Amino acid sequence: MTSLKLSRKLALEEAIYTPDGAGGFSESWSELGVLWADVRAGTGREKAGANLTLATVPYRITVRGAPEGAPSRPKPDQRFREGDRIYRIIAVSDRYPDQRYLICFAKEEVAA
DSSP, X not given: OOOOOOOEEEEEEEEEEEEOSSSOEEEEEEEEEEEEEEEEEOOOEEEEOSSOEEEEEEEEEEEEOOOTTOTTSXXXXXXXXXXXXXXXXXXXEESSTTOSEEEEEXXXXXXX
């Protein structure tokens, strides 16, 4: 088992949906706070589309644990931001039974 290094500063963000008056909505993102994380990349893949290629890389992002319902506890459909990089959170689980750390399974998607 490799040791954790919570050395990356990530902003935790949540989507805000605002009605646009025409039956739809606009999406913006609100920062909930900053978390220090250990970020590990998985194996990436490429998917070709009609006009662009989408590169997807899975990540395991480990952060300190937080109680259920706390705003500092990441959850699916939120995201981490690191500068221009966006990591969309897919799932979250406890790393250890004592809940000291959380593992966030995330994806970074980049149009190439």
